[in-house]
Amino acid sequence: MSADVHTLIGAWAVDALDDDERAEVEHHLGECESCAQEAAELREAVWRLSDVTIADPPPRLRARVLTEVARTRQEAPEPPAAEPRTARPRLRRHRGMPRLRLALAAGALAAVMAVVGGIVTWSVMRDTEPSRSDQIAAVLESGDAAIGSIAADGGGKVSVVYSEQLDKAVVVLAGLAAIGEERSYQIWMVDPEGQVSAGVMDPGDRSATMLVEGLGDAELIGVTQEPAGGSETPTLPLVAGVPLEG
Amino acid sequence: MPALEQLLHGTALGDDDAFARLYDEAAPRVYGLCLRVLRDPAQAEEVAQEVLVEIWRTATRFDPSRGSAGAWISTIAHRRAVDRVRSAQASGDRERRAAAQSEPEYDAVAEAAATRLEHRQVRRCLGTLTELQRQAVTLAYYGGHTYRQVASLLGAAVPTVKSRIRDGLLKLRDCLEVAR
Structure with missing residues (x-):
């Protein structure tokens, strides 16, 4: 099999493998120094293929990226030596209902958990690691978790569990008033300086669980109705505003 | 391109300015590659954003002894773009694929590329x-x-x-x- 894996290095370098083969090749590269050398050399050649596709992105992308980066924590660096990946300690949480240390208002919490356990619509951070469910569990379990909940205008409810320590909040929106496919609900963090978008729900969706990072000095989590895909600034009035006790 | 390595190093240290300059250097390459693979400007923009934020997030993992910054950045961009293509294929999203096959965007890319050396x-x-x-x-x-x-x-x-x-x-x- 080894010779076969070796011939896949080219296809690996241009991402032309399926997931199983990719894993197989990368495992092989970890064990075969000359192969890893060849793979690295091919990657150095391959990336030059992107010389011919350089194109200016829309100017708005810069502000979006810098804004998101401003509230995105960087990963810890690799351990110094080439330790096996499995040796790296990582907080693993079993799936299912996170346990809670804090006695929160039982009714509100039940509502939060019911939605957290359900299917989630959320477009902003779909691919980030650690997994979203782990991050949500971390907020719900944090020692300083606090909860706020308010009925939304037109029906439904918005609940926020937030942790100052983690600088994160879980926002649960349930059964908001029906809106057409051309409108989206958008979530905002409001602080004394103004407001920042904390996420946009898929058009027409009335329920969602959102993970909000980088709370900072936010005093309020607000929800507005916006054109599908969201707006740069909120369209008032708020559908709901949940105050955060600082 | 040692400048890129330096900016990536600054980024790994959490320097916002270094990242902003890295963005200016790398974003056209990242976006252009996403656009070439995906053929759809809206999706390319979305994936490019994910890639650039991932570069910020994982700059701490970049190891210059294992390859150049350019290769590292392009690899992340290409993989993300390809993942998007494959997941669209897996979900049988015909409409998206049909949209992705429209040619004008490609011509625009080729033209922009032609101006580069x-x-x-x-x-x-x-x-x-x-x-x-x-x-x-x-x-x-x-x-x-x-x-x-x-x-x-x-x-x-x-x-x-x-x-x-x-x-x-x-x-x-x-x-x-x-x-x-």
Whole structure:
């Protein structure tokens, strides 16, 4: 099999493998120094293929990226030596209902958990690691978790569990008033300086669980109705505003 | 391109300004590659944003002894773009694929690229490959196809395509190194 894996290095370098083969090749590269050398050399050649596709992105992308980066924590660096990946300690949480240390208002919490356990619509951070469910569990379990909940205008409810320590909040929106496919609900963090978008729900969706990072000095989590895909600034009035006790 | 390495190092130290400059250097490459693979400006923009935030997030993991910053950045961008293509294929999103096959965006990309100087060397080196090698490499890289898909597109045997991709890349490597 080894010779076969070796011939896949080219296809690996241009991402032309399926997931199983990719894993197989990368495992092989970890064990075969000359192969890893060849793979690295091919990657150095391959990336030059992107010389011919350089194109200016829309100017708005810069502000979006810098804004998101401003509230995105960087990963810890690799351990110094080439330790096996499995040796790296990582907080693993079993799936299912996170346990809670804090006695929160039982009714509100039940509502939060019911939605957290359900299917989630959320477009902003779909691919980030650690997994979203782990991050949500971390907020719900944090020692300083606090909860706020308010009925939304037109029906439904918005609940926020937030942790100052983690600088994160879980926002649960349930059964908001029906809106057409051309409108989206958008979530905002409001602080004394103004407001920042904390996420946009898929058009027409009335329920969602959102993970909000980088709370900072936010005093309020607000929800507005916006054109599908969201707006740069909120369209008032708020559908709901949940105050955060600082 | 040691400047890119320095900016990436600054980024790893949490320096916002270094990242902003890294963005200016790298975003056209990231966006352009996403656009070439996905063919859809809206999706390319979305994926480029994910890639650039991932670069910020994982800059701490970049190891210059294992490769150049350019290779590291382009690899992340290409993989994300290809993942998007594959998940769209898996979900059978015909509409999205139909939209992704519209040509005008590609022409715009090709035109923008034509104004840059770097591409000449790559084009010349691609010209040193055999026809089958070149087709296999470009269909895989720019087209985001697996080597099996490339084989069926070219009507060639799967093992042949597999080795043509590798042979082609080895030739490309030699050509780019010699010219450097």
